[in-house]
Amino acid sequence: MKFNTVIIGGGLASLVAGITLEKAGKSTAIISTGQNALHFFSGSFESMEEAPQRVTDLFAEAGIQLHYNPGVRLMPMGTFRKSTLSLEDISIFPEPAIGHKALIVSFAGYHDFFCQFLAEGLQKHGVQCSIKLLNLPELEALEQSPSEMRSVQIARTMDRIWENVVREIRILLRDEDTVILPQVFGLKDTSVLSRIRQGVPAQVVFTGTLPPSVPGIRTQMLLKRRYELLGGIYLMGDEATGAHVHEGKIHSIVTHNLGNHFLEAENFILATGAYFSKGLRSNPFEICEPVFGLDVEQAAERSDWYNPEFMREQPYMKYGVATDATLHALKGGEPLRNLYAIGSILGETRPELGTGGGLAIRSALAVADQILKPTEE
Ligand SMILES: Cc1cc2nc3c(=O)[nH]c(=O)nc-3n(C[C@H](O)[C@H](O)[C@H](O)COP(=O)(O)OP(=O)(O)OC[C@H]3O[C@@H](n4cnc5c(N)ncnc54)[C@H](O)[C@@H]3O)c2cc1C
Known part of the structure; x- marks a missing residue:
């Protein structure tokens, strides 16, 4: 199966990117293990100090x-x-x-x-x-x-x-x-x-x-329906488990359900969320990204990950996948040329993009625009 873009993760960031790419005529697939942060959504988007027409239109078109x-x-x-x-x-x-x-x-x-x-x-x-x-x-x-x-x-x-x-x-x-x-x-x-x-x-x-949030579940259902009506393929209940990488580019994704049928694409977007959605995992020695083994910005010493005062701001909540200026994910310090990271997996590594829902929407649109930009070749 070959697509223009394969998106890993089925939450807000992934759906905003998927809808934007499908609207522009690109073939896409979303792989999602299941529940995401929208199921706990308050109904208000964090860090949206403005509301670009583009964003309100995207949501309005989904109902x-x-x-x-x-x-x-x-x-x-x-x-x-x-x-x-x-x-x-x-x-x-x-x-x-x-x-x-x-x-x-x-x-x-x-x-x-x-x-x-x-x-x-x-x-x-x-x-x-x-x-x-x-x-x-x-x-x-x-x-x-x-x-x-x-x-x-x-x-x-x-x-x-x-x-x-x-x-x-x-x-x-x-x-x-x-x-x-x-x-x-x-x-x-x-x-x-x-x-x-x-x-x-x-x-x-x-x-x-208490969760699940009815407005959040409705938002997820309507965005997913809009994405599928535009032609997107939403692979619900599947998990990306690994990737084939060649000379700094992702060639295909391996998933739990598809076995030897790999998902090939020109571009890949990682939108697997933070700890809550298991996009980031931790062990006593490091915080890691499990699908590609990407670089995660984090303090070297474990004792610096957290504030012993439980109710204080916790440093580990700010950690996220390292990216270059155009949101290409880094592995071993080098950008993977066709893999982007968006949404809460970025933690607070890109403060200019905001936090929460604002980060998910802004980073998704920025990456979709990169993919849609005409190449100079
Ligand atoms: C409990 C909670 C409540 C929140 N409430 C708000 C709020 O009210 N307002 C606000 O602005 N922000 C809120 N946030 C912040 C929230 O993270 C963002 O708003 C946004 O929804 C994050 O979207 P996302 O797509 O980046 O990640 P997520 O919503 O976390 O989605 C990640 C998706 O990736 C999937 N996934 C993970 N690993 C794999 C894999 N290997 N293969 C396939 N799929 C995978 C998960 O199943 C999930 O569907 C909340 C966060 C949490 C944790």
């Missing part, structure tokens, strides 16, 4: 509406955090204040939304809170087994019965100016979010739950 609105968002514990570019689920406030009286609504038997902590946190910001748990017959089947009462399972039901929730809230609402709901709406149909906002005669704020 994801982003809004750029610098301010703060409400966190699950009733605190506030700075936010800029966000999904439509996320309400942004100019300052850490949401109103005077809030009704926090959740569901009987659902333990992944911390109403009490949320109320206590908001009370410190002068918001008077009351909590109501809805007993919905449609959730009874899930309630039989506590392991089923998870955000995504509830979200599947909510896509059908959100109007019942709106009706219940209208009955409960007294003089509250704000209604706070867990982020368990609009898994498949995002119009549900605005319809709930229209149906409730108060400000509605959707707030984070």
Whole structure:
């Protein structure tokens, strides 16, 4: 199997690069072992101090509406955090204040939304809170087994019965100016979010739950669908285990499922994430990149990897694969001529590209542009 570009990793960075290349007519394949950081996504992209039209268009074409609105968002514990570019689920406030009286609504038997902590946190910001748990017959089947009462399972039901929730809230609402709901709406149909906002005669704020994140899973599904509709091949549940390298260039990738059928390409992009997704691994002696054995920027002494004060910033979180100016990955100090690294596997080795979601998007677009640049030969 031969492609213009093979991308290893199935998260945000990989999908942004894959969509950009497919749109430009390049044949691509994505190999992904599975879960990625989007499944834990808050709904706000870190380090996006601006929102280029190109980025909002890319997401809009996938059915994801982003809004750029610098301010703060409400966190699950009733605190506030700075936010800029966000999904439509996320309400942004100019300052850490949401109103005077809030009704926090959740569901009987659902333990992944911390109403009490949320109320206590908001009370410190002068918001008077009351909590109501809805007993919905449609959730009874899930309630039989506590392991089923998870955000995504509830979200599947909510896509059908959100109007019942709106009706219940209208009955409960007294003089509250704000209604706070867990982020368990609009898994498949995002119009549900605005319809709930229209149906409730108060400000509605959707707030984070324990993972998996419903807005994150929706984002992953929509980006993946857009990529596949453009013609991309997404090899779900496979793992890149090694590569054939010849004279400083990758020739092909070996994967667990394809065995002797190697994936050949002109370009390769490594987007396997950091420790969380196993794009970086550590042992007592070093931090390494397991697919190609690339150079990883790290302190030589293990004692310098971490700060013994657990809650402090940890140096190892900044380590990442070493790259040259054009994001070609380095091995033995030399760039591999057709292998690029993007996303969180870069750690904070390229501060000019930002962190988190901002790093994933910027590095993915930068590498896609490199690949699409006409060659001078
Ligand atoms: C728990 C968590 C929550 C976060 N929340 C936010 C947030 O709210 N906002 C924000 O801006 N940033 C957040 N981040 C930062 C996040 O890392 C980036 O936003 C971004 O999603 C990273 O995307 P990525 O594609 O680089 O890596 P990842 O999302 O980690 O994806 C890497 C992918 O590579 C796959 N993979 C790994 N090894 C192989 C292999 N050998 N073969 C094939 N596939 C492989 C993994 O299965 C995974 O699919 C969060 C990070 C974590 C860990």
